[in-house]
Amino acid sequence: MTTPLEKARQDPESMKARILDVARRIFGEYGFHGTTTRMIAQEVGIDISTLHYHWGGKKDLYESVVVDINKDLRQKLSEVEKVIHGLPLSERLAISIDLTTDYLFDHPEVSNLILYRYFGKTRCEGNFDAIVPEFTADIARSMGLARDKKNVPPETTMKVLAVMNSIHNFISGESFFRPMLKVDRERYIALVKETLKFIHIPAFTQNEAT
Amino acid sequence: MTTPLEKARQDPESMKARILDVARRIFGEYGFHGTTTRMIAQEVGIDISTLHYHWGGKKDLYESVVVDINKDLRQKLSEVEKVIHGLPLSERLAISIDLTTDYLFDHPEVSNLILYRYFGKTRCEGNFDAIVPEFTADIARSMGLARDKKNVPPETTMKVLAVMNSIHNFISGESFFRPMLKVDRERYIALVKETLKFIHIPAFTQNEAT
């Protein structure tokens, strides 16, 4: 059985997929309450009723967007893990930061939506957040902080969260921070990578026997 | 001349001040679009028209909230700076993290609103963000990363932003992260401080001659 989301992804040109792509971006920029179905429909160039026909309602669409975002990020992280496998920790960190940062700058709605879900409330319920802990467990193992994915101690989860969040912050905050720094986009990306390495590599390599 | 905000702060029991306090919390939790004037009025226990009488409109109130938040944080940071003045860098960092974290856990709406402004868009304009750069310049000086408040290089601003944001993340994300970690509030606060020190102290002391 294929979920509606999988079905939408099979043909990227399908109306369903087009709506999903636009919805990712708009929801990411304005959050759940800041986004109207009319904004999304207009951006796609369709009527709102077409949107409702394909996705049911605003909340359903939003939930699909969140699931889609998480699926993408998870896949990207697993790609990154294959690249860094076997390298020394400091290199693993540096390469992970480079690759993840590049990916997220290309898909800022991923960071936007994740931060929105972390820090904002939605006045409606919705419970599909069990995906996040798995993320952190994967990353923890890949950083050599945990042997298996079960029983990762809170201290370790916190460290992983700190790393992930610091990346999302700079991606998502570009529109705020870059004017403040008065640098162009290319320079900003370089600064982000540099800063993330400056902050994180010493922390995780301080007790390492080279 | 006193601004409306200052006037409201003179008598903390005044209706104006009570509305402002509630508005801080609600705007912090749900963001600008997720908050309705009715939510705020109901929480205060008044009619919406009373709210409009004192603050004009939703946007005016929101802007006052943001200014108020920034004023509070700035004052707190200047208090912290006095405490840590003259100490060695690693201690300055540790104490700053402890004090700032304690303060923000007591006033989470500060972190909430700051993150909302960094990462979200508002569909309405609004331009009173010149306060942030000054913040970072103050912190940069206090961390020994800059001599004066003028001409702080982007690299330094980025480092300061990384530190500040990582704190805000854990404060604001408590409702998301703590259930995930399955720890009580006290333990969470301890974990936050521990993690922040683990991440940041090595980065900033790595090249220090003790």
Next chain:
DNA sequence: TTAGACTTCCATCAAATGATTGAATCACCG
């Protein structure tokens, strides 16, 4: 060609929401 499904849009609804008006109430001062 046609029957039937799938898709899209126009018109419209009901609820939510920001905002205003005018009347009532309160506080203070002569």
Next chain:
DNA sequence: CGGTGATTCAATCATTTGATGGAAGTCTAA
């Protein structure tokens, strides 16, 4: 007292917004 200004609220308005129904269009298979 009485009056004057400040404050509060009930009632109401106009717009926005999520959602729906039904007509029209499109495509495929028989």
